[in-house]
Amino acid sequence: MxxxxxxxxxxxxxxRVVAIITEMGYAAHPMPGAxxxxxxxxxxxxxxxxxxxxxxxxxxxxxxxTQPYKQVSRExxxxxxxxxxxPGVSFGGIEVPIVAGPCSVESEAQIIRAAQIVRxxxxxxxxxxxxxxxxxxxxxxxxxxxxxxLLVRAREETGLPIVTEAMDDEGARLIAEYADCIQxxxxxxxxxxxxxxxxxxxxxxxxxxxxxATIADLxxxxxxxxxxxxxxxxxxxxxxxxFDPAVRNMFDxxxxxxxxxxxxxxxxxxxxxxxxxxxxxxPMARAAVxxxxxxxxxxxxxxxxxxxxxxxxxxxxxxxxALMDELRxxxxxxxRSVPSAPQx
Ligand code: PEP
Ligand code: MN
Numbered sequence: 001m002x003x004x005x006x007x008x009x010x011x012x013x014x015x016r017v018v019a020i021i022t023e024m025g026y027a028a029h030p031m032p033g034a035x036x037x038x039x040x041x042x043x044x045x046x047x048x049x050x051x052x053x054x055x056x057x058x059x060x061x062x063x064x065x066t067q068p069y070k071q072v073s074r075e076x077x078x079x080x081x082x083x084x085x086x087p088g089v090s091f092g093g094i095e096v097p098i099v100a101g102p103c104s105v106e107s108e109a110q111i112i113r114a115a116q117i118v119r120x121x122x123x124x125x126x127x128x129x130x131x132x133x134x135x136x137x138x139x140x141x142x143x144x145x146x147x148x149x150l151l152v153r154a155r156e157e158t159g160l161p162i163v164t165e166a167m168d169d170e171g172a173r174l175i176a177e178y179a180d181c182i183q184x185x186x187x188x189x190x191x192x193x194x195x196x197x198x199x200x201x202x203x204x205x206x207x208x209x210x211x212x213a214t215i216a217d218l219x220x221x222x223x224x225x226x227x228x229x230x231x232x233x234x235x236x237x238x239x240x241x242x243f244d245p246a247v248r249n250m251f252d253x254x255x256x257x258x259x260x261x262x263x264x265x266x267x268x269x270x271x272x273x274x275x276x277x278x279x280x281x282x283p284m285a286r287a288a289v290x291x292x293x294x295x296x297x298x299x300x301x302x303x304x305x306x307x308x309x310x311x312x313x314x315x316x317x318x319x320x321x322a323l324m325d326e327l328r329x330x331x332x333x334x335x336r337s338v339p340s341a342p343q344x
Contacts, residue, residue, distance in 0.1 A: 001048060002063040002076055003039040009058035014039065017056055024048060029071070033079055036060075040076060042227070069219040069263070071226040072233075077264040083232045085181040085204045086161035088342045089124055091234045091294045092266030095339040096331045097124035099163050099268070100320060102301045103310035104129045104140060105147035113302045115154035119341050121321040122328075125180070126151065126160040127297060131167045132309060133187045140308040148178040155180075159344030163206055163297070169197040176201045186211050186238055186273070189221050199228025206297070208236040208270065211249070215258050222265060235259055235267040236297060237288075239274035248276020248313070251284050256291040268295035272313045278304070281315055282323050289330045296327065 003017055014030055017039050021028035026048065029040040041048065050062045067073045082092040089097055100118045105111045105128040115126050130147025132140065143150065151162045161180035166172035167188060175182045181204040188194055189210035198205050205225055209218045222233050237256060239249025251274030259267040269288035271281045285296050301307045301314035315323065328338045 001041040001050070002065060003041065003053055004060045004063060005037040005039065006058045006060055007036055009037045013056070013058035017053060017059065020053060020056065024052075031077060033077070035078065038077075040071060042070060067219075067262075069216070069223040071231070072219045072222045072263050072265060074262060074264055079264060081231055081233075081264045081266065083204050083234050083266055085125065085163070086342060088339070089161050089180075091268060093294075094336050096289055096293065096327070096336050097295045097339055098324065098327065099123070099125040099127050099295060099297045100300045101127040102307060102314065103272075103299050104132050104308055105143055105150050105164075106140075106308050108150050108153060110302060111147075111150045111154045112157055114300065115158040115160055117302060117317045117320065118300065119158040119160055119344070121317075121324045122338065122340060123160065123320075123324065124295075124339055124341055125163055126154055126158070127163045127183075127299070128154075129165050129183075129309075130175075131165055131171045133165070133167055133185050134309070145174060148174060152178055157344075159342050161342065166194070166198065169194060172198050172201060176203045180204065181206050181234070184208060186213075189213055189218065192221075192224055195221055195224035196228055199225040199230045202230050202232075204232040204234065205230065206234045206236055206268075208238045208273075209240065209252075209255065211241050213240070215255055215262065219259075219263055222263070231265075233265050234295070235263070235265050236270055237267060237274065237293075238270040238297075239276075247280065249274055251275055251280075253284075253287055253291050256288060256293050260292060266294035268297055269293040270297040272297070272299040272310070272315075276313050278313055278315060278319070281313065282319065282326070285323055286326055286330050289327050289336075290334065292334070298323070 132142035242250035271284035
């Protein structure tokens with residue numbers, strides 16, 4: 001339930017509403033906004049006496065949030081949430097940041113070279129997995145904490161903030177120390193204990209859509225993170241399983257406007273995992289920006305044929321540079337912009 005208060009309601013009036021909600025045994029979340037002040041009520045089991053709150057000074061109306069995902073929904077918050085992962089790098093506003101880099105951190109030379117290429121082409125942040133969720137236990141599993149150290153070296157070298165995946169609570173705690181944004185991968189989208197753990201860490205989270213997850217499933221997973229008090233969540237469309245072996249996954253472009261209609265959280269697109277094929281990445285990245293994606297996550301490797309994971313879907317450096325130029329054009333055409341890289 002959401003208590004909507006008069007724009008410019010006094011702090012005392014807001015505090016009174018919070019006090020009454022707390023007294024009733026529920027958690028109150030005051031949300032000052034540009035258009036309205038609202039106080040969200042969670043833990044509402046349907047037996048709340050709305051009349052008592054409605055009668056309080058400055059209360060305009062009560063909205064019953066109909067969706068099972070409450071704090072994530074548009075009903076709860078109408079304005080877009082802007083998630084800032086580092087100074088000058090924000091998702092959900094006019095800008096469309098580009099997060100690029102290899103699937104995995106493989107060596108110091110590889111990740112530093114990748115970061116330099118990303119930066120030179122105008123990318124906004126660096127991606128690279130240190131803990132890798134591989135389908136086979138015999139495939140390269142990532143460099144672990146050493147990979148995180150190398151990412152930090154690459155950030156020092158280029159100024160690019162780091163996005164990297166956590167597979168468990170311990171990894172998430174480490175990543176919160178080393179990186180700027182914690183990625184939760186498709187395979188862990190419904191790992192609810194991990195979602196709760198990253199919610200508690202209070203760091204920006206990039207939550208990827210599960211391999212066979214509906215949009216509602218994705219939003220409910222995000223709700224776990226918001227329910228822990230962390231609203232810094234970026235959603236990511238990365239394709240879903242399909243019957244057609246022609247592509248690795250079926251990239252769901254509809255997810256972008258759908259999420260925008262259902263939620264205030266930003267949604268970015270990953271056309272690399274979304275297609276699995278290098279030559280499909282650029283057209284789908286362009287389409288995603290045109291569809292309103294709040295950012296792009298893309299795999300680029302200095303030498304894709306030597307990649308230890310996902311080489312077939314990793315762009316060559318020159319393809320990445322061409323993509324950046326094209327994405328700037330697409331963003332401009334719809335009144336948005338690709339931000340330049342943050343200061344080194
Ligand atoms: C990745 O980003 O490298 C990754 C493993 O993606 P996903 O979780 O979407 O498969
Ligand atoms: Mn990958």
